[in-house]
Amino acid sequence: MDAYSPSIETDLRAQATAILRSLVGRDDADFHEGQYEAIEALVAGGRRALVVQRTGWGKSAVYFVASLLLRARGAGPTLIVSPLLALMRDQVAAASRAGVRAEAINSANALDWEQIAQKLANDELDVLLVSPERLNNPVFRDTQLPALVERMGLLVIDEAHCISDWGHDFRPDYRRIKDLITALPRTIPVLATTATANERVVHDVQEQLAVGGADVFTLRGSLARESLRLGVLRLPSPRTQFAWLLTHLNDFHGSGIIYTLTVSAAEDITRLLSEAGHKVLAYSGRTDTEERHRAETALKNNEVKALVATSALGMGFDKPDLGFVVHVGAPSSPVAYYQQVGRAGRGSINADVLLLPGTEDREIWRYFATSSMPDEERAHAVLQELGAAAGPMSVPALESRVNIRRTPLELLLKVLAVDGAVERVSGGWIRTGNPWYYDAERYTRVAAARMAEQTAMIDYENSRGCRMEFLAKALDDPAAAPCGKCDNCAGVWFSDEIQDSAKDSAQTALGRVGALLEARRMYPGGMEKLGVPLKGKIKQELQAADGRALARLTDLGWGGRLRALLENSDEPDAPIAKPMLDACVKVLSEWKWETRPVAVVSMPSRKRPQLVGSFAHGISEIGRLPYLGQLEYRGGGPRGDSGGNSAFRLAAVWDQFVVPAEMAERLAGAPGPILLIDDLADSRWSLTEAARVLRAAGAPGVLPFVLAQAG
Structure with missing residues (x-):
C-alpha cells in the first residue's frame, strides 16, 4: 500500500462527500460522525471493519460511497450479503439514486439471473446483492462466486449479528461468510454492519472478521433512539388486546406496523381491523413475494394505516417517517425488540412504540428457542x-x-x-x-443464553426505570441514559380505556369458528422404500373432500382452548363440552358443501375415545344423521411415534384402518357423503387413509370434520 499523505486524504474526503451528496440528493449533505472514518478505513486502508450503529445512522451510505470510490480506483464490484428481499429492494433503489449500478440475485427475480450474470461478467455492475442462502446455491457457489472472489473490490455483510450464535436472529447460512472471508485476499476490504449487537455478539463477529490474523477496525456509536416514545400496556387477554387496537389505532400518528408472534394472530388482527373499516394488510411468511412487495409499497406510500406483521417484516424495511410500532405479544429478547421498534422514527422527531405483552408469549418463545438447534x-x-x-x-x-x-x-x-x-x-x-x-456444549450455552434473554424481556416489561435506557444497556451501550419521554420517565402517554363496542367486536372475532382442512391429493415420494405400494396422485374415487376444523391450534380464539384440551398430557379424557359442541354445530351451519352428509362415522382413538365418541354422537343427534359407529384398527393400529415427516406418517397408518362389516353394509347404499369425525388433524394422513377405506367400502364421499388443525 502506498504511503498515505494529508493531501490524498483531503482529495478522498472531497470525492466521498460528492458521492454522498449524490446519494441523498442534497448539496449541503455531510457525513455523520464516524461515517467517513469507516469509509477511509475501507478505501485507504483496505481494512476489515465492523460498524455497530443505530438504524437510520447511514450504514448503507458507508458501503455505497466506499464502493464507488474503490471502483474509481480500479477495484472490482462489491458483494453485499443481505438477509431480506425488502432490504435488497431498498438497497438497489438507493444505489441507483447515487449512480451505483446495483443488482440483486434472490428468489424473487429468478428470470433475471442470467442477465445479471452477464452484466457481472461484462463488468457492468458496481454492486451485487445476494442472500446468505445464495452462497450455498451450487451454480452460484461453483461457477459465479470463484470469479467474483478474484475480482471483488469489497465484501459487505449486512445485518452482521446473523453471523453470531448469540445474535437475536442467527441464521445457519450466515456462518458460511467466515469461509468466504478466509478465501479473500488480505488486500480486499470487508465491512460488517448491524444495529443490534451487544458486546458478546461484537466480539464474536470481530473474531470471524479477523480470520487469518487481520486487524479489525470497530466503530460503535450510541444505540439509543431519541425519537422513540416507549410504553408497555398489560391487558388480560387477546380479546382485550384486540379491543384496545380497535379503540385506539387511529390515536397513532401516521402509518406504522403492528407486530405479532404468529401468522394466525397477524391474519386474525388484520381481519378484525379491516372489518371495522381500518386500512391494514397482513404480512407474514404465508404472504407470497408479490403480495409482500405490494404491502411494503402501500405502507411506504401511506396507503394503509398499518401492516400487521410477523418477524418476516423485520430487518431492512426502510420507511423514515414510520409513525408507530405496536407489538401484540413480545419478542423473546430486548435486542430483538429493539431491532423491530427501530423501524420507527428514523426520519421524524417523534414516533410511538407500545408493547402489549401476551399471556402466551413464553409458550411461543419456548418453541422457537430450540428450532435452529440440530x-x-x-x-x-x-x-x-x-x-x-x-x-x-x-x-x-x-x-x-x-x-x-x-x-x-x-x-x-x-x-x-x-x-x-x-x-x-x-x-x-x-x-x-x-x-x-454434536457440539453439545455449544448448544447448551446457546440455549442458556436464549433463556436469559427471555428473562430479560420479562424484566423490560416489568421495569419501572427508563425503557430506552434498559434497551440500550441490553445492547451494552456505554452511552445508555434515561430518555425522559417513555411511560416510566414522563408518565403514561396512552389510554387504557376500551369501548364496549370494540369489546363486542373482538369477542365476535375471537369466537369465529371454522378453518379449511385441505384434502391430500398426492402421495409423498419414495413410499416404496418404506414398503408402501403408493405413488403419484391419489385416485379421485378414493380421495377425501376438503374438510373443516373448529379452529387451528395457533388461532387466538378457540385455538387456546383446544391447545389446553389436546396438548396437555395431564388433561383427562372426557366428553366434549357443550360450548365446544355448539361451536362445531356453527361450523356445520356455515359449511357450503355440494351435498349434505347423510351419516356420521368416527375415527378410533387411543388417547381421547370419550372426546371423539361424544363429539360424533353429539353431531349425529343435533344434525339428525345416523351414527354408523367408528372405524377399527387392524391389529395394533398405527405404528411408530407421532410426529415425523409426511412419508413416515403415511407409512405408519397405511392399511391400519378397517371398516366393520355392519358399517360396510350401510355405506354401500349411502345416498351422500359421510361426515368423518376426529379430534386433531396434523399430517392429515390418518384422515386420508380412513377416507380411502371408507370410499373403497362404498361411501360416495367423505367429509373430514375435526376439532383442531395443527399449524
Missing part, C-alpha cells in the same frame, strides 16, 4: 443415509429415509452444511468426507 440422533440419521447413497439425494428422497419433516430437515441440512459435513450439489445433497460431531 437434534443429535436425527443429524446422525441424515449423515448415515447420505453416506450410504450412491449419489446426490434430494430432500424428498431423503424424507423417505429419515423421519423428519420438510422444514426441520432443510434447516438441519443447512446446519450440517456450514459444519462441512454435507454439501449441496446439483441434484441434491451429498455427504462430505469431513467428520462431524
